[in-house]
Amino acid sequence: xxxxxxMILGTTSNAxxxxxxxxxxxxxxxxxxxxxxxxxxxxxxxxxxxAGGEIGSAQYFQALAARAVPDVRMNPLLLKPEKDTxxxxxxxxxxxAELSRMEWRGRSASVWPVVAQALDELLAENDVxxxxxxxSPAEINLKSSDIVNMRVALHAKAACLLVTDIDRGGAFAxxxxxxxxxxxxxxxxxxxxVLNKFRGDARLLAPGPQMLQDLTGVPTxxxxxxxxxxxxxxxxxxxxxxxxxxxxxxxxxxxIAYPRISNLDEFQPLKNVPGVRLKWVRSPTELAxxxxxxxxxxxxxxxxxxxxxxxxxxxxxxxxxxxxxTVLGICGGLQMLGEALIDPHGIDGNGPGLGLLPVVTVFxxxxxxxxxxxxxxxxRGAWAGLSGVGLQGYEIHHGQxxxxxxxxxxxxxxxxxxxxxxxxQNAAGNVLGLYxxxxxxxxxxxxxxxxxxxxxxDSVFDGLADYVxxxxxxxxxxxLISGRP
Numbered sequence: 001x002x003x004x005x006x007m008i009l010g011t012t013s014n015a016x017x018x019x020x021x022x023x024x025x026x027x028x029x030x031x032x033x034x035x036x037x038x039x040x041x042x043x044x045x046x047x048x049x050x051a052g053g054e055i056g057s058a059q060y061f062q063a064l065a066a067r068a069v070p071d072v073r074m075n076p077l078l079l080k081p082e083k084d085t086x087x088x089x090x091x092x093x094x095x096x097a098e099l100s101r102m103e104w105r106g107r108s109a110s111v112w113p114v115v116a117q118a119l120d121e122l123l124a125e126n127d128v129x130x131x132x133x134x135x136s137p138a139e140i141n142l143k144s145s146d147i148v149n150m151r152v153a154l155h156a157k158a159a160c161l162l163v164t165d166i167d168r169g170g171a172f173a174x175x176x177x178x179x180x181x182x183x184x185x186x187x188x189x190x191x192x193x194v195l196n197k198f199r200g201d202a203r204l205l206a207p208g209p210q211m212l213q214d215l216t217g218v219p220t221x222x223x224x225x226x227x228x229x230x231x232x233x234x235x236x237x238x239x240x241x242x243x244x245x246x247x248x249x250x251x252x253x254x255x256i257a258y259p260r261i262s263n264l265d266e267f268q269p270l271k272n273v274p275g276v277r278l279k280w281v282r283s284p285t286e287l288a289x290x291x292x293x294x295x296x297x298x299x300x301x302x303x304x305x306x307x308x309x310x311x312x313x314x315x316x317x318x319x320x321x322x323x324x325x326t327v328l329g330i331c332g333g334l335q336m337l338g339e340a341l342i343d344p345h346g347i348d349g350n351g352p353g354l355g356l357l358p359v360v361t362v363f364x365x366x367x368x369x370x371x372x373x374x375x376x377x378x379x380r381g382a383w384a385g386l387s388g389v390g391l392q393g394y395e396i397h398h399g400q401x402x403x404x405x406x407x408x409x410x411x412x413x414x415x416x417x418x419x420x421x422x423x424x425q426n427a428a429g430n431v432l433g434l435y436x437x438x439x440x441x442x443x444x445x446x447x448x449x450x451x452x453x454x455x456x457x458d459s460v461f462d463g464l465a466d467y468v469x470x471x472x473x474x475x476x477x478x479x480l481i482s483g484r485p
Contacts, residue, residue, distance in 0.1 A: 053093015
């Protein structure tokens with residue numbers, strides 16, 4: 001090992017590990033250091049295409065923040081939930097059917113050599129590796145099979161920060177309890193506590209930080225104010241209404257939030273478009289004021305389509321389309337918009353689609369995972385402004401979609417919206433379906449649709465780094481990689 005390693009642990013999920021890891025990746029990269037992110041195991045249906053396959057979106061953005069090329073070693077194990085008790089296992093960027101069928105604890109023992117080797121390679125190739133933990137390191141029921149928290153920290157000899165969400169309340173108890181449940185050797189790696197999402201006068205925290213340090217020997221090294229609009233795409237949760245861009249709303253875009261929604265992070269740029277209100281919808285009444293309806297990606301297309309029907313959303317979407325309302329389906333959303341889902345290999349399930357596009361999807365055993373550049377064909381209706389516009393995006397899907405043969409023979413032909421079966425449009429022009437993710441992350445598309453741009457990701461990463469450099473105690477971030485107390 002040659003790299004210094006810094007690890008971000010959390011007292012809970014959603015404490016702020018991912019965005020703080022991203023911020024530190026950019027901070028250390030701005031020092032002229034060669035930096036890589038790492039998370040041994042991520043559970044998320046938000047994935048991106050990297051060198052070697054797919055990784056969690058958080059690690060993809062962390063790599064960009066580090067000014068590194070995203071690589072499957074940065075997230076060697078990705079679990080993509082398909083049901084409450086079942087996940088698709090992606091190891092080193094590729095789906096592993098055997099591991100997907102394996103019991104969880106046995107799986108952890110099997111994959112540790114792989115995830116450890118990935119970490120060792122990154123440590124050998126970089127100056128700094130910024131590591132993200134998962135959940136909490138104090139989940140003692142899982143400790144024997146841990147491959148993502150303290151086992152990683154000990155392996156990398158990482159200087160660890162423990163972050164907590166003070167907005168939830170009980171932050172000092174969360175920090176102390178987590179520290180107390182670690183082994184003595186693990187506690188020695190905790191170099192600082194971080195209070196995240198604080199609202200109010202920081203002077204009112206006294207004497208809490210000092211009392212906590214008296215109990216643990218660990219200082220509180222940062223109090224980070226609540227920051228709603230940092231601009232980093234959300235990893236797992238839907239967006240908060242308070243992040244809506246100020247000013248008059250001229251277009252409301254409703255995204256259907258089905259249970260196995262995937263790749264929701266690609267809608268982050270819409271939050272920053274002037275005049276656009278982005279909302280997440282789970283019932284028909286919430287669609288009443290929608291100008292656009294988006295059916296996003298899904299990790300379980302047929303199951304999410306059944307959920308959509310159970311809520312009555314199918315009828316509401318169909319009524320919106322009949323009125324000429326704009327509808328967009330991306331990946332699984334495209335598949336739902338068609339006439340039928342055909343599953344000869346037992347991948348996702350058979351079923352009728354919503355019937356808003358005259359296409360049919362056949363699921364394949366092989367999974368398509370790749371970057372893709374394409375340009376829109378000559379489009380009509382609501383999407384005409386995209387005609388000829390180039391798009392750089394990515395594909396992650398099972399299945400291929402093509403015009404429905406019988407409907408085409410009867411004259412109801414799907415209009416190709418992109419070459420190579422990447423997109424389709426209905427005859428009226430208001431319904432569009434694409435396999436390509438990343439549409440709203442391309443500045444050319446935003447300009448064509450809204451006449452506006454949004455902050456670049458690079459400026460977002462610099463803003464995150466500025467933020468931590470402002471709010472961490474002086475010298476702390478340098479000390480984490482220098483070995484000084």
